[in-house]
Each structure stands twice: as structure tokens, then as C-alpha cells.
Amino acid sequence: MIHVRGLRYEYPDSGPVLHGIDFDLNPGESVALLGPNGSGKTTFALHLNGILHGAGLVTVAGITVTPYTLEAVRQKVGFVFQSAENQLFLPTVLEDVMFGLLNQGIPPAEAERDARAMLASLHLEPFASRNPFHLSAGEKRRAALAGVLVMQPDLLILDEPTTFLDPPGVRELALLLNRQSMARLIITHDSRFALTTTTRAVFFEQGRILASGPTAEIIERFDWL
Amino acid sequence: MHIPDGILSAPILGGFGLASSLGVLISAKRAESSTQPHRLPLLGVLGAFVFAAQMVNFPVGPGASGHLLGGALLAATIGPWAASITMTAILILQALLFQDGGVLALAANVFNMAFLGVWAAWLPFRSLSNKSLGLFLGAFLSVLLSALLALAQVSLSSGVLTRGLWLFCLALFTITGLIEATITLAAWQAIERLAGRSTTNPKPLRYALLSLSVVILFTGVFFASSAPDVLEYFQHQSGIAPSSAPFPSLMPDYEWALFDLNWLRKSAASLAGLLAVFGLSVLISRFVPRGQQ
Amino acid sequence: MSLDPRCALLLLLAYLAVLSSVPTGSHLLLASLCALPLLALSFSPLPKSEILAQAAYVLPFSFALAAIALLRGNLPQALFLLVRGYFSILAALLVTRWLTPLELLRALERLGAPRFLIIVTEFLLRYLDVLRKEADSLRLAALCRGGAHSRLIASSSLAMLFVRSLERSTAIHNSMLARGFRGQLPRPTPLLWRPLDSLSLLAGLSTLASLRFAL
Numbered sequence: 001m002i003h004v005r006g007l008r009y010e011y012p013d014s015g016p017v018l019h020g021i022d023f024d025l026n027p028g029e030s031v032a033l034l035g036p037n038g039s040g041k042t043t044f045a046l047h048l049n050g051i052l053h054g055a056g057l058v059t060v061a062g063i064t065v066t067p068y069t070l071e072a073v074r075q076k077v078g079f080v081f082q083s084a085e086n087q088l089f090l091p092t093v094l095e096d097v098m099f100g101l102l103n104q105g106i107p108p109a110e111a112e113r114d115a116r117a118m119l120a121s122l123h124l125e126p127f128a129s130r131n132p133f134h135l136s137a138g139e140k141r142r143a144a145l146a147g148v149l150v151m152q153p154d155l156l157i158l159d160e161p162t163t164f165l166d167p168p169g170v171r172e173l174a175l176l177l178n179r180q181s182m183a184r185l186i187i188t189h190d191s192r193f194a195l196t197t198t199t200r201a202v203f204f205e206q207g208r209i210l211a212s213g214p215t216a217e218i219i220e221r222f223d224w225l
Numbered sequence: 226m227h228i229p230d231g232i233l234s235a236p237i238l239g240g241f242g243l244a245s246s247l248g249v250l251i252s253a254k255r256a257e258s259s260t261q262p263h264r265l266p267l268l269g270v271l272g273a274f275v276f277a278a279q280m281v282n283f284p285v286g287p288g289a290s291g292h293l294l295g296g297a298l299l300a301a302t303i304g305p306w307a308a309s310i311t312m313t314a315i316l317i318l319q320a321l322l323f324q325d326g327g328v329l330a331l332a333a334n335v336f337n338m339a340f341l342g343v344w345a346a347w348l349p350f351r352s353l354s355n356k357s358l359g360l361f362l363g364a365f366l367s368v369l370l371s372a373l374l375a376l377a378q379v380s381l382s383s384g385v386l387t388r389g390l391w392l393f394c395l396a397l398f399t400i401t402g403l404i405e406a407t408i409t410l411a412a413w414q415a416i417e418r419l420a421g422r423s424t425t426n427p428k429p430l431r432y433a434l435l436s437l438s439v440v441i442l443f444t445g446v447f448f449a450s451s452a453p454d455v456l457e458y459f460q461h462q463s464g465i466a467p468s469s470a471p472f473p474s475l476m477p478d479y480e481w482a483l484f485d486l487n488w489l490r491k492s493a494a495s496l497a498g499l500l501a502v503f504g505l506s507v508l509i510s511r512f513v514p515r516g517q518q
Numbered sequence: 519m520s521l522d523p524r525c526a527l528l529l530l531l532a533y534l535a536v537l538s539s540v541p542t543g544s545h546l547l548l549a550s551l552c553a554l555p556l557l558a559l560s561f562s563p564l565p566k567s568e569i570l571a572q573a574a575y576v577l578p579f580s581f582a583l584a585a586i587a588l589l590r591g592n593l594p595q596a597l598f599l600l601v602r603g604y605f606s607i608l609a610a611l612l613v614t615r616w617l618t619p620l621e622l623l624r625a626l627e628r629l630g631a632p633r634f635l636i637i638v639t640e641f642l643l644r645y646l647d648v649l650r651k652e653a654d655s656l657r658l659a660a661l662c663r664g665g666a667h668s669r670l671i672a673s674s675s676l677a678m679l680f681v682r683s684l685e686r687s688t689a690i691h692n693s694m695l696a697r698g699f700r701g702q703l704p705r706p707t708p709l710l711w712r713p714l715d716s717l718s719l720l721a722g723l724s725t726l727a728s729l730r731f732a733l
Contacts, residue, residue: 051695078696081692081696085648086693089694098704103698131647147697
């Protein structure tokens, strides 16, 4: 599903962040990206849908990510950003969930039907015409997820999905993610959450992958609980 | 100064409504073509920033504090076209959500604050090589000129303002303008520091000279208006005798009010007056910094 | 019964325009125009006393003008200014409280306001409370450090707020890109204009016109 070789990247103003990343992900697999703040996890993930472009090979769902394939790649990759507040940028929840579908060229009536069905399946129906600001942290997270899941991506990337969630919210999110069949890449500091939602983990440090293996093993090895 | 509904007369609303609509159309086009896609959310978020910034109390003197109005800061950071659109968006929501300024009066308020206010700030900022000075002067003019125009509109509509009141308001707006200039400059310099761009520290001498120039401007206008009233003066110049009725109706015949020559001349005279003040201050701003460098 | 937001907005604008063209001294016309929003309010489900009180918000401004008119010995004009100001804002409140801000913006767009302006206003509306909350937390932090009256803290709060707004808009743009944004925001679902709207608009406009020219 993902095939990355020798990925390097440096921010224009702050020097190199990724020093040659090699990474593979199989269809349907769920993998956690662990590691300290600033180790390059999010920077790496932003290469998978072409928001950042570094040197090296990045292939997602059989498509090599280049400035010319962005449209196709972004259809396959769903990205749930850390800040749900920034992700839900339209004035109502329903419009936000429809946003991706309309960008795919789906007619508005059909997009609205799909979006409403997705909201219903995540128990968000009552919030359809609300301003996202007035939702709770858990509801915002689910609404952000709805806007991405409704596009039926082959790969789902989540950046710190448990931020601001209370324990029941985290449990609910874990259950929801485990029901999905697409490949999942989860960036998280919450090791317990990683244990319940992923089978494999890779550990980042200073722009390199130090180790890859079963989640429990990696967490124990780096004392990351 | 947000004018509420029910104050302005139909000809003023019509005239400025036309000007504002044209301005919005042109600015939207220019802003859209000059705004890169990645800055599209920026304009709206900065609009929200202006609302939020009004919650930050800025101490301006013993026991007094003011807050940012924002037009000048927006013009300096995103350019005049985008700033006009953002200011228009702010004014629309202020009218619709907070009853701050009227709905129909948007016609005048948008012209005063989103166009005159933004461009009066942009021109000195753009044309002076000392950016701090340009911004200070721009923010001052932005508030002073838009408030004066608002006053002129109210005055022409209701006909109740006397020369004494004009002078009182002028003094008031000068103070408001200086407060806005101080806050805008402080915020802008703090932003530049935070973004890692160095700015020259304000030099006391320059600011003493600047304050002096403002005082000169103010006294100049004061003397100009203690001759006949500014408006009356321009009316005399354009050959119109001041109406003898204490409260002249500006629309003796409503259907033809828009074409009423007297009204047109009056507003042209007041606009010319404002332009003269603006030109004078730009002129002074050009001379003062050169003299001290 | 619900009107199309465009119809409501047009009626409001027409009402305000007619009200602002009333000459001083046309008491009958003024009285009948003032009766219209009261009539609408009495039939509406909105909280009546609250709106009547809220409309007084405009009074300080009108009051200042009225006071000047009074000082110059013109009581009728003073009253006229007060009444006109009050009923203008009452009518505006009826419409803005009855419709959501979003509906009003969509109506403005359909009535010809540039789409770019409306998009910017929608972003503003969406992030208004978010940034106000952020400003509030900055204010609280300044208060806790005893800096409520420090210029340095005030200006760095403003700068912090500004720079965070820049970062936020970059994050928003990234999330737009990730869901396939290509420079054009999709249009929202169109508003529905029904015969009832045409009828109401026609009735409203002809009432206003006949009042204006008959009285």
C-alpha cells in the first residue's frame, strides 16, 4: 500500500528533518508511528499525500507521488489532522463532510445523501447543520473522521487522534478505527491507544526510523508506555 | 465609527452604496487574483483575528486603554485589496450579528472603513521608506479620515452639526487616531519580532517629531476651520449660498433627490475638503521624515 | 411558513430605504411605517420583550444627534431621529434574529455579492469564536502574570494571536488540500425560491410603495 525509499526532507528555514526513510505498509495493515516530539513523524506523513515534497521515492496504492499525481493520490489517502478545529473549516458540519465528495466531482444531491449517511453511522446526525465550534472534542474528532471516511480512502492517516479526548472518547475512537478495513497509519503519543488499534509500530528519532516491529515489543524496547 | 440605520438620508445612502458596491466588486476581483490559494483561509481567519484582538486591552495612558481597530494592520500585512475585503466581511458580520452599525448603513460604513480607512493607511505605509513611521501615520489617518467622512455623512443627512461640534469631534478623532496608531505600530513590531524579522527600535526623536507633525496638522486644520466652517467654506467656494433654513431638508422632492444638484455639490465639496486634508497630511509626512534623517 | 432568506433580506432593505426617505414632519407616514415591524414582531415566534429591549442598543448614537437637535431648539427633529433609529434597528433585528447568519450570507451571495467576499466572511464566521476563545486564554494568562496593564504584554498578546492565525490558516489549507481542494470551493446547495416568496415580496414592496407615496 505504501512504499517509501530513501525519503529526505528539509524545511527551508530549519534544516533537515528526514534523513532517508524506508517504510512499507501492506493493504489492511494498521501501523503506529511512535517517537518523541519533533522526530519527523508528521513531516513523514505529509509526504504520503503530497503536501510536502522531499527527495526520494514515495509510492501510495501503486501511484508514485509527484506534483502531477496529487489528485489521484489524495483520492486514495485520507488524512485526519491533529487539530479537528482546523480540519472542520466550513460553517456547518454537513457542508464540511460534503467538501471532499464535491471536490471529487460527485453531484451535490448524492454527496449530501452520502454525507448524511456517514454522519448517521457516527451518531452525528443532530449536529449536521451546526457550527463545528459548538461540538465537544469527541464529536469534533468524529466529524473530522466522517469527512475523511466518506471519501472511502484506501489509506487512513491519523495525526494524534486522541488529543483532547476523554477516556470514553478514546475507547469509542479505538472501536471505530478497529471496524475499518482500509490500511491505517496512526501517529500517536498514547501508547495504550497504539496497543489497541495497531499491530505493528515503527519508532522515529531525529528523522530516522530506529526500529520496526510488533507494537507491544517496540513500546517495551523504548520504554514508551 | 459605525453609523446605525435610520440616520443617513436616502441620497447619501444611494451615493455611497453605489461607490461601496463598485469598490467591493473591484476589490474582490483584485484580491481573488492576487491571493494565492493557500492564503484563501487567511483572509477570513485574520478577520476573526481583528474581532479577537478587540478583546485585548491596550494601555494607552494613565487609567485609559484602547483596542485595535485593525484596518491599518490588515492593509500592512495582506495588502489593500485583501484588507478591504476582510474589513467588509468584518463590517457585514458586525451589522448582522452584533447590531454594530446598520444593515442599510453598510453602504456608508463599508466605504468609510473598508475603503477610505484601508487606503488611507496603505498609501503612507507604501510610500514612506521608514515602515514604522508609515504605519503609524497610516493608522492615524485611517481612523481620522474615516471618522471625519462618517461625521460628514451624518451631518449632511441630519443637518444638526455645528462648527463647534465639528471641532470637538475633530479633536476626539485625533486622539482616537493616535491611539490606533500606537497600538497598530506596537502590534506590528511585536509580530515582526515574533516572526524573526528584525525591526529597528523606535527612536524617541523620530516619535517626538512625528507627534509634533500631528500637532501641526491638527492646529492647521483648526485654523482652517476657525475661518468659516470647513463645509461652509467649500460651499462658498463652489458658489452655493448656505441654506437659510435651520434644518434644510436635503430632499425637497424625493423622486429627484438623487439628481439634486445641491446635494451633489455639497457632497463634492465635503469630499474635496477631506481630500485636501489627506493631501496635506501626506505632504507633511513626506517632509518630516526626510528632514530628520 | 418560512420565507426564502433572499426575500426577507430584500424586504428589510426596502423597508429601511423607505424609512430613511421619510421627510421630517410626515407623521402619518412615519407612524404607519413604525407599525409594520411591530405587527411582524407580534406574529413572530421570537422573544418579543427581549427584541424590543435589544433594539434600544442604537439609542446612544441617535440620542447624541437628537440631543444636539434639541439644543438647537428643534424638538420634532430630535424625536424624529430617535424614532427612525429605533424602528430601523427593530426591523433589522427581526430579520437577523429570525434567519441564521449563514442564511443571510448565502442570500447576499445569491443577490449578487461577490463569492470571494462571501467565502471570506464564512471563514470569518467559522473562526470567530475559536479566535475569541484564544484571545480570552491569552488575556487570562496575562492576568495571572499580573500584566493586565502592561503594554509589552498587550502587544505581544496581539502578535501571538496574529501569528497563531497565520499558522491556523496554513493548517486549514493543508486539510483542504488533503481532501482534494484545487482552488475552487464547491458551491453550497442552492436556496429554494418558491411562489410564496414572489408573492410575499410583491405584497411587501407594494405595501411599502403605497404607504410611501400615498401618505
